Amino acid sequence: MTAQTQGTGKGEAxxxxxxxxxxxxxxxxxxxxxxxxxxxxxxxLALSGWGAYEGAYLAGWAGTHGxxxxxxxxxxxxxxxxxxxxxxxxxxxxxxxxxxxGAKSRDAGAAVQVRRRYAAxxxxxxxxxxxxxxxSGLDRAWRYFAAFFGGWVLTGLGLFCLAxxxxxxxxxxxxxxxxxxxxxxxxxxxxxxxxIGVGLVGGAVSFLVGYLV
Numbered sequence: 640m641t642a643q644t645q646g647t648g649k650g651e652a653x654x655x656x657x658x659x660x661x662x663x664x665x666x667x668x669x670x671x672x673x674x675x676x677x678x679x680x681x682x683x684l685a686l687s688g689w690g691a692y693e694g695a696y697l698a699g700w701a702g703t704h705g706x707x708x709x710x711x712x713x714x715x716x717x718x719x720x721x722x723x724x725x726x727x728x729x730x731x732x733x734x735x736x737x738x739x740x741g742a743k744s745r746d747a748g749a750a751v752q753v754r755r756r757y758a759a760x761x762x763x764x765x766x767x768x769x770x771x772x773x774x775s776g777l778d779r780a781w782r783y784f785a786a787f788f789g790g791w792v793l794t795g796l797g798l799f800c801l802a803x804x805x806x807x808x809x810x811x812x813x814x815x816x817x818x819x820x821x822x823x824x825x826x827x828x829x830x831x832x833x834x835i836g837v838g839l840v841g842g843a844v845s846f847l848v849g850y851l852v
Contacts, residue, residue, distance in 0.1 A: 675807070676800025679793050687790030694783035696766050699775050703767040705739035707749050712756040731756050737765065737772065781849030788845055791838030799831045 695701040712733040730752055737749035751765050751772040766775040800806065805818035813821075822828040 676797045680797030683790040683793030690783045690787030694780045697780035707737045707763045707765045709761045710735040785842045785845035788838045788841030795831045795834030802827045
């Protein structure tokens, strides 16, 4: 009887230990899903912010627009770049004089990074930013707008994981079906679908327009 009681007690202890371990693993996986959602959320917000910031300057919606008259252009290569990357990536720095629209401001030592070399005397449409100058143009701005909308997709995914605990990578404590059902009880599902939908459509249209312009 004593041996049987000890055996039963040991079995119950092992069961409680296994249950406790399972609870710890499930809790860790649930936190992993929410931490992953937070990472997606922050990455999406950062990508959207960067795309909006760069796109606004290139489109001429922010900063000071003007003309940079080229004095000279030179090709510079990163010191640590390989020969193949140097061949494919050729940053060009053009220096010259900048005059804003209406000649309200001038800068004789202006410089801008461009994709190719220009002859001396060429007038470039540029935008003065907080940190320098960028060559303006909607064709380049649309590509940054695509990044802006792409950030919406990451933000929507992050919101879904953060709200439900679902982890899209590895083993998830919460199944996708359960997470989807939980998201539908409030406004989470509608918000997530709206953000991802707008992100996909906006990103595709922006990329297509930037390619065709």
